[in-house]
Amino acid sequence: MAKVRVAVIGCGSIAKHRHIPEFAEHPEVELAAFCDAVEERAAAFARRYGGDAYTDYRELLKRPDIDAVSVCTPNVYHAPISIAAAEAGKHVLCEKPMATSRDEAQAMIRAAKERGVVLMIAHNQRLMPPHVKAKEILESGSLGRVLTFRTAFAHGGPESWSVEGKGGWFFRKEKAFLGALGDLGIHKVDLIRWLLKDEIVEVGAFVDTLHKEDTDVDDNAVFILRTAKGVMGTMAASWTHVPGEDNSTVLYCEKGLIRIGADPEYPLIVERADGQVEKHRVGPIATNEEGGQTKSGVIDAFLESILNGTPPLIPGEEGMKSLGVILAALQSAREKRIVGVEL
Numbered sequence: 001m002a003k004v005r006v007a008v009i010g011c012g013s014i015a016k017h018r019h020i021p022e023f024a025e026h027p028e029v030e031l032a033a034f035c036d037a038v039e040e041r042a043a044a045f046a047r048r049y050g051g052d053a054y055t056d057y058r059e060l061l062k063r064p065d066i067d068a069v070s071v072c073t074p075n076v077y078h079a080p081i082s083i084a085a086a087e088a089g090k091h092v093l094c095e096k097p098m099a100t101s102r103d104e105a106q107a108m109i110r111a112a113k114e115r116g117v118v119l120m121i122a123h124n125q126r127l128m129p130p131h132v133k134a135k136e137i138l139e140s141g142s143l144g145r146v147l148t149f150r151t152a153f154a155h156g157g158p159e160s161w162s163v164e165g166k167g168g169w170f171f172r173k174e175k176a177f178l179g180a181l182g183d184l185g186i187h188k189v190d191l192i193r194w195l196l197k198d199e200i201v202e203v204g205a206f207v208d209t210l211h212k213e214d215t216d217v218d219d220n221a222v223f224i225l226r227t228a229k230g231v232m233g234t235m236a237a238s239w240t241h242v243p244g245e246d247n248s249t250v251l252y253c254e255k256g257l258i259r260i261g262a263d264p265e266y267p268l269i270v271e272r273a274d275g276q277v278e279k280h281r282v283g284p285i286a287t288n289e290e291g292g293q294t295k296s297g298v299i300d301a302f303l304e305s306i307l308n309g310t311p312p313l314i315p316g317e318e319g320m321k322s323l324g325v326i327l328a329a330l331q332s333a334r335e336k337r338i339v340g341v342e343l
Contacts, residue, residue: 004306007033007066007090009057009081010073011041012163014095018124019070022299024049028307035060041163057081061088068118068306070299071095074175075182079104082119086111091118093302097186097326098319100177102342105320112316120302120312121319125191127297129283130260130267134251135195137258137270144254146196149233151249153184154241157212157219171215179217181207181326185237189225190322191249192235198227199321204338205329211240223329247285261285 006023008015011034023029034042035054042053054060061069061084068091071081079099082092092112098121099105112119125131137143158170169175176182193200205223212219219239226232238246248261256272263269266279286296301313324341332339 003028003030004303005030005032005065005067006070007031007035007051007060007063007068008045008070008072009035009060009085010071010077010095011036011038011045012072013161015045015070015072016163018296019072019093019299020045020049022295023070026299026303028303032066033060033063058084061085061090066090068093068302074169075177076100076175079108082108083111086115086117086119089115089117091302091306093118093120093122093298094319095122096190096319097178097182097323098316099323102320102324102327105316105323109316109320118302118305118312119316120298120305121314121316122296122298123187123190123194123314123319123322124286124296124298125187126194126314127301128285130280130285131191131195131249133268133280133282134249134258134260138195138251138253143256143258143270143272146231146251146253148231148252149192149196149250150235151188151192151233152236152238152246153188154180154236154238154247155184155245156242157239158183167214171212171217173216176217178326178330179209179212179215179219180237180239181218181221181329183237183239185221185223185235185329186322186326188235188237188249189325190318192225192233193318193322193325195249195251196227196229196231198229198231199341199343200225200325201228201341201343202226202338203325203328203332203341205332207330207333221329221333223332225325 031049032051034045036042046053069085071094159166162168207221221237251258259269268280270278305312328339328341
């Protein structure tokens, strides 16, 4: 069988550290093209992995030999590029947040369905080993129902992660749309929805810029959530957590609790009501810190869907539901009230 010929559109840090290396490692993939507004970024990857370099994704999408694309651009370009790629008959893996509005997200889903191509959203937190194990424990029923939760995703900001550094696109609303809320908050919204197999229906949020300078996006967001089944919880997303990172979750259940990401040696700890404590070494959660990159699993799942003709693990509909919660949080902060989430 011929290899899947992949093009990566957007050659910044998420492409450099996750998408490109994981595609390169996959035996069924040929990296055929790289595209970036900065020509040298694309050219550098083309020299290293083979393939061609582009500065205009439209030219790249004209190639009939490209089977799939990874969209790793600034957030506001996710939807238009994904739609164009789907219309050109390419399978699409899109970074999060998938779009800047519900209408954009729906247009992405529609374009993929009309052309019969895969659309998958790169919500990698679902595939981190501690989160997978936590879901397994929840689904066993041994802890009973989840009643409440608290979760956070925080680090010092994109300055050291982004190829553009301080003042780059992450900090400019016309390209990023959102700050910490879209960068980190949407990860935890998606994780909670997936862990609980439940939809978030109400949000109350504070979203603000507390510390970062020369930016028009948020650097902190704190909100409360209620799900359709009545579970309540708190969530925080921050670009002002120093030093290090916090990607932790605690699920408080009827018969005990689950701690995720609080102990570096044991990423998942279960404390049961009878006093029993279980500590699990199940593999780490990926971080942006030095040496913190681990295989995301997203690229393998995307390719499995293409190669086997199976539905994507994280389809566009799932990305849209998580985006909807973030949009409701923005509305809540703006209007200073609890907001219902459009399902």
